[in-house]
Amino acid sequence: MSARKIVLTSGKGGVGKTTTTVNLGAALAKRGHDVILVDADIGLRNLDLVLGLEKRIVFDVVDVVEGRCQLRQALIKDKRFDSLSILPAAQTRDKDAVTQAQMAKVVEDLAEMADYVLIDCPAGIEGGFRNAVAGASEAIVVTTPEVSAIRDADRVIGKLQERSMPVRLIVNRIRPEMVRSGDMLSVEDVCEILSAELLGIVPDDEEVIDTTNRGEPIVLNDQHRLKSIYEKIARRLDGEIVPFSTLDNQGFLGRLFGALKAG
Amino acid sequence: MHVLRQDDAGGNGSQPHEQAPVATPAKLGRAIVITSGKGGVGKTTTTANLGTALARRGATVALVDADVGLRNLDILLGLESRVKYHVLDVLEETVELEEALITDKNSPTLRLLAAAQTREKDEVDTEKMRALVQRLRETFDYVLIDCPAGIETGFRNAVVGADEAIVVCTPEVSAVRDVDRVVGLLGNRFRPQLVINRVRPQLVKKGKMLSVEDVNGILRLPLLGVIADEPEVIVSTNKGEPIALRTDTKTAAAYHAIAARIAGEDVPAPTVEIKESFMGKLGSLFGGRRS
Amino acid sequence: MIEFFNKLFGREASSSTAKERLRLVLMSDHLSLAPDMVEAMKRDLVDVISKYVQVDRTKIEVSFEQQDKALAMLANIPIVGVNRDAGGPRGGSGNGAPAASSAPTANPSAQASAPENPAPPQPAVPTPRRRRRKKANPAAAT
Secondary structure (H helix, E strand, O other), X not given: OOOEEEEEEOOOOOOOHHXXXXXXXXXXXXXXXXXXXXXXXXXXXXXHHHHOOHHHOOOOHHHHHOOOOOHHHHOEEOOOOOOEEEEOOOOOOOHHHOOXXXXXXXXXXXXXXXXXXXXXXXXXXXXXXHHHHHOOOEEEEEEOOOXXXXXXXXXXXXXXXXXXXXXXXXXXEEOHHHHHOOOOOOHHHXXXXXXXXXXXXXXXXXXXXXXXXXXXXXXHOOOOOOHHHHHHHHHHHOXXXXXXXXXXXXXXXXXXXXXXXXX | OOOOOOOOOOOOOOOOOOOOOOOOOOOOOEEXXXXXXXXXXXXXXXXXXXXXXXXXXXOOEEEEEOOOXXXXXXXXXXXXXXXXXXXXXXXXXXXXXXXXXXXXXXXXXEEEEOOOOOOOHHHOOHHHHHHHHHHHHHXXXXXXXXXXXXXXXXXXXXXXXXXXXXXXXXOOHHHHHHHHHHHHHHOHHHOOEEEEEEEOHHHHHOOOOOOHHHHHHHHOOOEEEEEEOOOHHHHXXXXXXXXXXXXXXXXXXXXXXXXXXXXXXXXXXXXXXXXOHHHHHHHHHOOOOOO | OHHHHHHHOOOOOXXXXXXXXXXXXXXXXXXXXXXXXXHHHHHHHHHHHHOOOEEOHHHOEEEEEEEOOEEEEEEEOOEXXXXXXXXXXXXXXXXXXXXXXXXXXXXXXXXXXXXXXXOOOOOOOOOOEEEEEOOEOOOOOO
């Protein structure tokens, strides 16, 4: 079985790539897929931390590439799921510890073991970005509805298109009340400006920081209001047509300013 | 809080000036890099607003956007339509430094040197970057360098000309971890000071967010400022008008306090207020106030 | 509701400002990222103008500037010669073919040669408004 190899990238840092990788990966795993998450942020690893697996790291991607361990030995299985594992980054090396070709090979090998390989890309468009993208065949660009994030996303989308990579967009941290008062760009604005296909809309939620602090993926918490959002994104990724719902249930105005077409 | 001595030779004092002042040794401006490791914590916002606040106090300030390929300092200041030349143009001597410096719309003593949008970070010559920052220090009281996210080439080039560092952190585990790494890489030379950004006092109270003490308990740096999360910052970015221009927001006040501390004033220690007074008193029982 | 009142009293929502600024800055970013396209545009422009006047191809400058709500292309094309014949020949060739009218019309034979490199993926932005500025060069050698 050869997995879908998807890089999650953004250009701008701090928009939620790692949080999205973890929660989307967990949602896919809950749907029964075999999922492997790869942390491509060598030197500034965080995927392990956000998933709460930081204490279990023995080997990392650099150990694999330098032959100190087998690929399987470096994978850490998340015991809360049937089939979710991560390949951590090295913390004390830097990004030229791994070449693009090596990354591509690692991702190829992982793709033989899973249904989905999600690669968490570092911020920027330098070597770390190039390495992260080297192994992927699709991209998800994560952005927030803010001017700098959108500008950087645009640049990254350009670079991905140069590689003929299909790109889909997740708009993260949208605040419907600020969109309504005209203080924030809407999801439609963002999609229009970036000319990208929308994969998901994730509202801003102050509880998310708590989940990353505790290393608990959102889909494990039935009470969490974002749980269904990530589940929907997972379904769309699987090819289902899932309409984008209004972001809140505030009636007419909400529907007017928040409603979007499906797909 | 901190009065930092001006060292005429700059930096570690071991490099000769390219253009040594002839008569009395001119007082060199301070070159401060604003960095974090983690992206999206507010480096660029801090650079723009600290620069604005310092300029409002009458200082001459040069802002350098070191994020080659992903420039954003210009757009935060509302100067994106005025950018004609950038850092690489100056380093490669395509254009004079003076021509490349853009005067801010709102603060006449604030000038911006934009990043190149379509080049790569490894095209920057490190030594020339250092020399450029030295040149700027000769004419400006402050040179603030906006560092890109990460710890790769961009980071190294941003840091090379600087003398001091401000590290920006948000109260989140990943950010703290990254700042810790960056502080390790910076070493003692830069005497880094900490700004904690995007604090949400209500969440801290509920135990759902790290407190200032939690963060600095790990990082153990001199605390330069604490800034609460405010939606007005998004509005100011939309408009391209740094929030420090306003007088009515807590964020602006926080940046002005940071500027005052940088300038050596004795300003009360940074805190974040907890809004409702009753809950505030309760909060202070749990050590919610930074002392 | 707030947005309604803002519009009523003429205060522009900051999101509209943001959208407009982004639109312009991305146009500008895309142009600077497509030097091949800009070169091709320059060549085509100069080829068309050369049908009517002689130009100094070595001194042509093209730049983009934000003006009000649009991006303007400014072209500085030194004209080194204008034939006495109405309409003028193609620049430098002197074959004396007169043009019937002074207004430029679509002329298939004036198609410039295709750019050598395939154009980069077209950015999804509106075409910049073009303004041409021609400066007569008094020092032109004849």
